[in-house]
Amino acid sequence: MYKKGILLVIFFLFLLIPFAHSESTYWYKDAVFYEVFVRSFADSDGDGIGDLRGLMEKLDYLNDGNPNTTKDLGVNALWLMPIFLSPSYHGYDVVDYYDIDPNYGDMKDFEEFLAEAHKRGIKVILDLVLNHTSSLHPWFKSASSSFLSPYRNFYLWSTEPPKNNPQFWHKTNTGYYYGFFWSGMPDLNYDEPRVREEVKKIAKFWLEKGVDGFRLDAAKHIYDDHDKNVAWWKEFYDYVKSIKKDVYLVGEVWDSQEVIAKYYYGLPSNFNFPLAQRIISSVSSQYNLNLVDFLLDERSLFSQYNPDFADAIFLTNHDQNRVMSVFGGSIDKAILSASIYLTFPGTPFIYYGEEIGMSGAKPDEHIREPFEWTSNLKGDYQTMWIKPIYAKPNDGISVEEEDLDENSILNHYRRLVNLRLKYKALSYGDIEKVDTKDSTLLAYIRKVGEEKILIIHNLNRVKNNFSYPLPKNYQVLYSRNSKVDKDIILGPFSSIIIKI
Numbered sequence: 001m002y003k004k005g006i007l008l009v010i011f012f013l014f015l016l017i018p019f020a021h022s023e024s025t026y027w028y029k030d031a032v033f034y035e036v037f038v039r040s041f042a043d044s045d046g047d048g049i050g051d052l053r054g055l056m057e058k059l060d061y062l063n064d065g066n067p068n069t070t071k072d073l074g075v076n077a078l079w080l081m082p083i084f085l086s087p088s089y090h091g092y093d094v095v096d097y098y099d100i101d102p103n104y105g106d107m108k109d110f111e112e113f114l115a116e117a118h119k120r121g122i123k124v125i126l127d128l129v130l131n132h133t134s135s136l137h138p139w140f141k142s143a144s145s146s147f148l149s150p151y152r153n154f155y156l157w158s159t160e161p162p163k164n165n166p167q168f169w170h171k172t173n174t175g176y177y178y179g180f181f182w183s184g185m186p187d188l189n190y191d192e193p194r195v196r197e198e199v200k201k202i203a204k205f206w207l208e209k210g211v212d213g214f215r216l217d218a219a220k221h222i223y224d225d226h227d228k229n230v231a232w233w234k235e236f237y238d239y240v241k242s243i244k245k246d247v248y249l250v251g252e253v254w255d256s257q258e259v260i261a262k263y264y265y266g267l268p269s270n271f272n273f274p275l276a277q278r279i280i281s282s283v284s285s286q287y288n289l290n291l292v293d294f295l296l297d298e299r300s301l302f303s304q305y306n307p308d309f310a311d312a313i314f315l316t317n318h319d320q321n322r323v324m325s326v327f328g329g330s331i332d333k334a335i336l337s338a339s340i341y342l343t344f345p346g347t348p349f350i351y352y353g354e355e356i357g358m359s360g361a362k363p364d365e366h367i368r369e370p371f372e373w374t375s376n377l378k379g380d381y382q383t384m385w386i387k388p389i390y391a392k393p394n395d396g397i398s399v400e401e402e403d404l405d406e407n408s409i410l411n412h413y414r415r416l417v418n419l420r421l422k423y424k425a426l427s428y429g430d431i432e433k434v435d436t437k438d439s440t441l442l443a444y445i446r447k448v449g450e451e452k453i454l455i456i457h458n459l460n461r462v463k464n465n466f467s468y469p470l471p472k473n474y475q476v477l478y479s480r481n482s483k484v485d486k487d488i489i490l491g492p493f494s495s496i497i498i499k500i
Contacts, residue, residue: 028213028248028269029310030427031123032342032417033349034062034075035317038083038104040370040383041352048384050371052083052105056113058381061399065120067421071403073355073410074417077123079215079250081318083110086134089385090364091127092217093134093185097202114210123212125248130199131218132185140186144172153192180221190222190232200239207240213248214240219263219270220253226262233266250312250347257298264306269347271312272298276341280315280326283337286459288442292433295344311346315354322353322360322367325390331357332493335412335480336457339495342416343446343455345431355413357397359390366390372398412480419477419497425451434468441466441490445500453477454498458490465489475499 042054064072082091085099100106117124133140143151156178162169169176170183179186188195203214222229233251240247250269253260257274264270275295282289302309315323315337327333334357342348353360353371360367369391370383376393377384391397402408420426429448436443440460446453458464465487476484476498481491488496 026268026308026310027123027246028077028347030421030424031077031347032075032420033077033079033125033347034073035079035081035349035351037081037318037352037368039089039385040368042371042373042381043383044381049103050383050385051103052100052109052113054381054383056109056116059116059120059122063120063122070414070418073350073414074421075350076121076421077125077212078117079125079349080127082127082129084129087136088134088184090368092129093132093136094129095134095136095138098205111209118210123248125213125215125250126206126211127217128203128206128214129217130188130202131221132179132181132187135179135184135186144174144177147174154189154195154198155186156189181218187221196232196235200236203236203240204243207244207247212244212246213250216249216251216267219251219267220255220259226259230262230266233263235266237267248310250310257301261298261301261305264302264309268306268308269310269312271314271317271349272346274298275311275344276314276316279337279340280323282442283333283340283459284327286461287439288436288459291340291442292431292444295431296433299345312349313341313344313346314349314351315341317349317351318368319364320367321362322351322358322390324354324357324359325361329359330493331409335409336459336493336495338409338413339416339455339478339480340442340457342413342420343426343453343497345428345446348420350413350417355410356399356402357409359397361390374398374400415478423451423453423477423499424448425453429453436466438464438466440464443468452500454500456482456488456490456496456498458482458492458494461492463489463491470498471500 036055038052038055039050041050042058043050044054044057060072062073062075083100083104084091084094085096085101086094091101100110114124139151139154142149143155158169158176161176168178168180170179177186190196219233220229222232237249249267250271251263251267253263253270254273260270275298278289278291278294282291323337324334356372358372360369365386366389369386369388372391373382375398377391402410425446425448429446432445434443434445441464442457442459444455456466467487478497481494482496483489
């Protein structure tokens with residue numbers, strides 16, 4: 001009898017293994033990320049440039065470590081845009097992968113920041129630029145100085161001006177080198193085994209420092225061949241997993257869903273650019289462009305390459321016009337689009353300032369303007385590394401102005417993030433389309449186990465009603481300009497989230 005009892009316990013424990021694995025090993029499936037441009041975020045020393053100590057001292061704005069409070073944004077993971085030594089303001093041309101940009105602080109500052117983030121339960125990933133280096137990197141300076149340099153094969157060279165794609169080849173005294181993005185960013189040669197070993201050493205260094213993963217810049221540009229790219233990223237992922245079992249990698253593969261899908265064979269996560277564009281297009285046009293069907297088709301495709309994929313969902317990032325500018329300054333549309341992607345399956349990424357309604361359009365410097373802490377754009381922690389053209393004093397767009405306004409975009413983001421992390425159906429539950437018979441409505445159910453949540457959005461600028469057989473014990477978790485009466489009444493650009 002005793003043996004039968006033991007066997008029964010073991011059997012039930014075995015059944016629970018998949019659930020424990022998905023919730024504990026893959027922490028990023030239950031994460032909400034915040035993309036930070038350190039230069040623009042928080043300045044601790046008054047020089048106008050954001051730094052790591054400023055970010056550390058403002059962590060409570062992002063997550064104060066107490067799940068019972070509601071005044072923090074609630075995100076539990078950070079993506080830091082490049083923080084390595086670089087000659088540029090943006091940092092995507094690295095000179096030294098083992099050193100911190102002195103504008104941001106030093107290694108001690110980084111270590112203290114990382115410890116404080118982890119203390120609050122915040123994971124941290126770094127932007128790792130491995131497709132190319134700066135032309136001022138010691139490897140390239142040596143490689144370009146002599147045909148006999150030990151680093152010559154770290155880069156791609158031609159002795160004659162190439163006839164194919166000549167715009168990508170740049171002249172030096174020792175030949176022509178390949179740089180896809182520009183002459184200051186020479187591409188690395190991944191057919192050289194020493195390059196592969198060096199970039200693995202870089203990853204190992206930062207993982208042993210305690211970082212939780214990497215965002216992989218220009219992931220599809222390593223080779224002009226997707227299959228070779230995927231093979232390399234699989235090799236890299238296998239290597240970093242040997243150092244940190246639960247490491248998170250997310251690739252920047254700015255392409256169609258068919259191309260993105262291939263990269264799931266090598267990587268656990270990739271940014272979903274097509275979905276972001278479809279969400280924005282649906283909100284802009286005020287018509288549901290079959291969003292749930294599109295998402296389900298994507299997820300089916302991705303799962304063919306990696307059944308355990310983690311879809312990285314977002315609206316816009318540091319390379320795109322800010323969502324507020326795309327919507328012509330409409331707070332209503334910005335909140336609506338957030339309400340959609342923050343209730344979709346996947347791992348959401350919020351671009352800094354998106355949560356307070358910051359605007360910005362190309363050139364790049366002005367989609368990366370200083371974060372707006374105060375109404376007058378002055379005071380403690382306010383950065384001013386560039387003169388902003390979108391941020392205006394007392395325009396209602398700042399943490400100070402929005403903090404106490406219950407209906408501000410900031411407080412809507414706080415509520416949405418809090419709900420996503422509280423209800424597991426919203427984090428990693430399945431999604432099921434609800435047929436509304438109305439192209440201006442978007443409705444779906446998220447469910448995991450016994451937990452079911454109904455989400456409805458009115459994409460239209462006029463009021464709409466929707467009839468749905470709610471159970472007697474339904475609970476409205478979130479509503480904006482909407483309510484439940486005999487029908488569900490949805491005001492213009494509104495959302496409602498109901499536990500059913």
